[in-house]
Amino acid sequence: MARAIYLGLDSSTQGLKATAIDYTTQVLYTSSVNYDRDLPQYGTHQGVHDHGNARVTTPTLMLAHALDTLLDKMKADAFPFEKVVAVSGSGQQHGSVYWKTGSSNTLALMTWEQPLHRQLHNCFAIEESPIWMDSSTTNECREFEAAAGGAKTLATITGSRAYERFTANQILKIKRQQPDAYKDTERISLISSFMCSLFLGAYAPIDTSDAAGMNLLNINTLKWDMQLASIIDDNLHWKLGTPIPPYSVVGTIAPFFVGRYGFSPSCSIVAWSGDNPNSVAGICLSQAGDVGISLGTSDTIFSIVPASCSRPGLEGHFFPNPIDPSTNMAMLCYKNGSLAREGVAARVAEGSWEKFSELVASLPAGNDGYIGFFIDHPEIIPTIIKTGIYRFDQSNRQINSFPSDAHEARAILEGQFLSMRLHKEALGLDPKRIFITGGASTNPTICQTIADIFGCEVYACAQTDSASLGAAYRAKHADMCNMNGQFVPFLDGLADRNTRNLPNKEIGRNTEFKSTFLYNHTKVASPRESAHIVYSTMMERYRELEAAVVTQANP
Numbered sequence: 001m002a003r004a005i006y007l008g009l010d011s012s013t014q015g016l017k018a019t020a021i022d023y024t025t026q027v028l029y030t031s032s033v034n035y036d037r038d039l040p041q042y043g044t045h046q047g048v049h050d051h052g053n054a055r056v057t058t059p060t061l062m063l064a065h066a067l068d069t070l071l072d073k074m075k076a077d078a079f080p081f082e083k084v085v086a087v088s089g090s091g092q093q094h095g096s097v098y099w100k101t102g103s104s105n106t107l108a109l110m111t112w113e114q115p116l117h118r119q120l121h122n123c124f125a126i127e128e129s130p131i132w133m134d135s136s137t138t139n140e141c142r143e144f145e146a147a148a149g150g151a152k153t154l155a156t157i158t159g160s161r162a163y164e165r166f167t168a169n170q171i172l173k174i175k176r177q178q179p180d181a182y183k184d185t186e187r188i189s190l191i192s193s194f195m196c197s198l199f200l201g202a203y204a205p206i207d208t209s210d211a212a213g214m215n216l217l218n219i220n221t222l223k224w225d226m227q228l229a230s231i232i233d234d235n236l237h238w239k240l241g242t243p244i245p246p247y248s249v250v251g252t253i254a255p256f257f258v259g260r261y262g263f264s265p266s267c268s269i270v271a272w273s274g275d276n277p278n279s280v281a282g283i284c285l286s287q288a289g290d291v292g293i294s295l296g297t298s299d300t301i302f303s304i305v306p307a308s309c310s311r312p313g314l315e316g317h318f319f320p321n322p323i324d325p326s327t328n329m330a331m332l333c334y335k336n337g338s339l340a341r342e343g344v345a346a347r348v349a350e351g352s353w354e355k356f357s358e359l360v361a362s363l364p365a366g367n368d369g370y371i372g373f374f375i376d377h378p379e380i381i382p383t384i385i386k387t388g389i390y391r392f393d394q395s396n397r398q399i400n401s402f403p404s405d406a407h408e409a410r411a412i413l414e415g416q417f418l419s420m421r422l423h424k425e426a427l428g429l430d431p432k433r434i435f436i437t438g439g440a441s442t443n444p445t446i447c448q449t450i451a452d453i454f455g456c457e458v459y460a461c462a463q464t465d466s467a468s469l470g471a472a473y474r475a476k477h478a479d480m481c482n483m484n485g486q487f488v489p490f491l492d493g494l495a496d497r498n499t500r501n502l503p504n505k506e507i508g509r510n511t512e513f514k515s516t517f518l519y520n521h522t523k524v525a526s527p528r529e530s531a532h533i534v535y536s537t538m539m540e541r542y543r544e545l546e547a548a549v550v551t552q553a554n555p
Contacts, residue, residue, distance in 0.1 A: 005080065006479070008471025009070075009089040011195050012275060013058075013131070013297040014047035016066040018074065019468040020084075021476065025494050027463060029079060033070045035062060046297070046339065049128060054135035054164075054378060057128035060097050063191065064198060065117035071261055081262045087199055087253065088270035088475035090278035090467040091192030093213045094165045095131040098174070099187040099203070100124055107201050112259030116198060125181040129191065130170045132298065133335065135378040135385075137169040140176075144169055144215065147231045151314055157228065159212050159219040159310070159318035159328070163380065167214035172232045188239045190214075192272035199269045201254025207246040209329070210274035212319040217243060219310075219318060219328070246273045246322035247478045247487065270478040275467045276300055277322040279437055280329055281477075282470030283461055284491065284520075289432025293420070293450065294466065295440035299337035301420045303429050305330050315381065315426040322474065323490040330427040332381050332420065338440055340374045344412045348405035357445035359409040365452055365531035366538060369394030370402050371418075372411035373549050381423050382546060386553035392545055413446060417453045418535065418542045434458045435521060437466035447524045452531035459521040 004023045009016060014036070020029040033039070035047045035058075042062040043049070049057050074081070103123040110119050141162035148154040151161040162169055167190065175182040187203050190211075196204035211217040211224075216236075218225045222243065229236040244250070253267040276294065280302065283292045291303045310318045310328045321327040342351075349355035373390040391399050391411070402408050424431070434456045440446050441460050451458045463469045477493035 003083065004085045005083045006472050006475040007084050007087045008278075008468045008473070008475055009067075009087070009195070010275060010278065010465060010468035010471060011063055011066070011089065011091045011191055012047075012467065013092050013133070016063075016070050017465050017468045018070055019463065019465065019472045020079070021469075021472045023476070025473065025476065027469070029074075029077075030463070030465070030468075031070060031073050031077070033066045033073070035066060038069055039065055048131065048133060056131060056133035056135075058095065058131050060124045060127055060129045060194075061117055061121055063129075063195065064120050065115075067195065067198060068115040068117055071257075075261055081257075082264050084263055084267050086249070086268040086270055086475040086479045088471045088478065089192065089195050089272040090275045090471045091190060091195055091210070091272055093132055093190075093192075093210060093274035093276055094167050094170075095129050095191040096167050096170055097129050097189040097191065097194040098124055098126040098181065098185040099189065101184050101186040103186065104203055107197060107203070107254075110201060110254065110256040112256045116256070125185040126174065126178065130174075131191075132165040133377060134170065135164040137164045137173045140169040140172045144172060144231055148228055154215065154228075155312040155314060157218055157225055158215050159312045160215060160316075161314050162215055164378075165380075168216045168228070168232065171236070175232060185239060187241070190274070192274055196250065196269060196272040199253055199257065200251050201256060202251070203241060204250055204269070205241050205244040205248075205271065207248070207271040207273045207322070208243045208320045209246045209277040209322040210272075211243045213274060213317070216240070219312075219320060222320060244271055245325065246271055246277065246320075246474065247481045249478055249482045268475075268479060268482065270475050272471070273322050273474070274319075276302060276331055276333070277319060277329060278467040278470035278474065280304070280321065280470065281323050281473050281490070282463075282466030282468075283435045283437060284473070285435065286491065287433075289430060291424075291429055291431040291434050291456075293434055293436045295338060295436060295438035295446070297338055299334040299416065299420075300331055301424060301429070302329055302331035303427070303431075304328070305428065309428075311428070313426060315423060323477065325487065330429060332423050332427065334416065334419070335377045335380050336375055336416075338438070340376050340416075341412055341440065343376060344374065344408060348408050353443060356409050357443065359406040360413060360445050360449070362406045363410050364534075365528075366534040367407055367410045367414055370407045370411055371538075371542060371545055372402070372408070372415050373546070374412050374415065375553070381419065382550050384550060384553045386555070388553075390549045390552070396541070396545060413449045414453070414535075417450055418538065419546070421453050421535075422539060422543055422546070431456045435461060436524075437461045437464060439464055444524065448528075451525035451527045453535045455527045455532040455536075457523055457527070458525040460524045462520045462522070
């Protein structure tokens with residue numbers, strides 16, 4: 001392997017992944033751990049515990065155990081840890097970890113002779129971390145918005161109205177329902193900063209991109225909004241620490257990792273961020289009209305907009321861009337993503353994606369006029385509380401089933417991406433090119449459906465896991481920023497050269513790297529004009545049916 005290696009990890013809903021790149025950004029190594037398969041003792045299903053009543057958590061200790069397991073796998077593969085220059089990572093957004101009083105000492109004194117999970121088992125005031133799939137805080141959301149001066153005011157300050165999965169509302173619920181545990185909490189981490197803390201051997205700060213998914217960060221000042229924090233607790237900011245830029249080097253690696261795995265003591269630890277911000281980095285969105293779609297456990301559509309042009313409203317989110325401090329990331333998030341597609345594929349195609357694709361291809365664009373809304377979990381965009389499948393025929397009459405399995409298969413794809421096309425307007429997104437990532441990005445039928453609905457060429461990333469790849473890119477970029485003593489434009493930080501000795505006037509002019517970077521993406525679909533026309537004519541009808549479902553499903 002190359003002389004210098006940059007390591008990125010992604011602590012996602014269903015597992016932990018690693019991607020290592022060299023100084024030219026070439027991917028050298030990947031590995032992963034699946035929670036259900038590799039850590040069955042925690043009893044998760046698809047990485048989570050679903051307690052009913054919209055409460056969904058993940059075992060906090062399992063996240064640390066997954067890191068033990070992944071690094072042990074890498075060690076068995078003879079991965080050259082000693083060559084790693086910097087480590088960064090990605091965590092599923094909004095999830096929170098509650099460190100018990102005194103746990104900072106345990107972190108600082110970890111011995112390399114025992115795995116992490118054996119040393120940290122008594123460190124959490126709350127053993128189950130609420131995660132992004134949790135929808136149990138509707139009352140707290142309404143209370144938080146009212147105290148903030150209304151949903152629109154809250155969105156203007158933080159980039160989003162109150163959403164059930166956002167961390168402030170989860171903290172408020174925990175403080176109210178588990179006051180003793182909250183009192184015994186000395187630090188609240190996001191999953192991203194929790195994982196970073198393990199590598200650092202100390203509490204790591206929350207980065208501003210991930211912090212924006214909490215309803216607590218002022219996206220203009222990039223500091224905690226003390227009035228909002230005081231809705232929960234006048235001293236909440238002490239439990240959160242001070243937010244920092246995503247490109248910050250927060251320290252060097254803890255001795256535990258030096259002794260147990262052979263990392264260099266000088267290995268830098270870079271602030272971790274959320275999975276969606278890391279996907280922005282992994283795709284390297286940079287041009288106006290470039291839009292990313294991530295097809296994972298949740299589906300997201302996102303793009304980059306100038307901070308001065310960001311207009312947060314009652315739908316969608318604006319986060320600080322992790323790779324460019326002058327811009328924001330505009331995003332829509334759908335809870336019913338790959339798991340909903342997998343559910344349909346299991347019913348109509350015995351779980352075979354080849355058969356599923358054949359069913360979709362057997363029908364024309366527009367699905368003979370049949371439209372469906374597949375809500376396995378309470379939906380975010382639009383807000384749909386009552387779960388179920390809402391099917392409609394050509395006359396907009398609600399029906400119990402479609403005439404064939406093929407109509408069911410095509411309906412879920414068309415419904416999901418018509419929704420993205422409809423709601424992107426709220427963020428002012430105008431796609432010219434679409435870059436897709438996530439496991440489903442390898443499916444040609446899904447790619448073609450996206451191209452036809454949006455009327456854009458679709459490019460697939462070289463690696464389906466853009467979050468861990470983005471984390472590796474961010475590790476290299478932060479290392480370059482640290483070497484230069486200032487922020488370096490992201491693509492310059494990734495370039496195959498050492499920017500330490502560049503005069504300031506040269507920084508930002510790495511056109512050679514920018515012009516060749518697109519070769520890391522492959523065009524996988526072009527829009528068919530006839531199909532795009534069909535979908536364009538469907539939009540108003542889809543809008544009306546969606547409004548009807550929202551009314552029906554939100555008692």
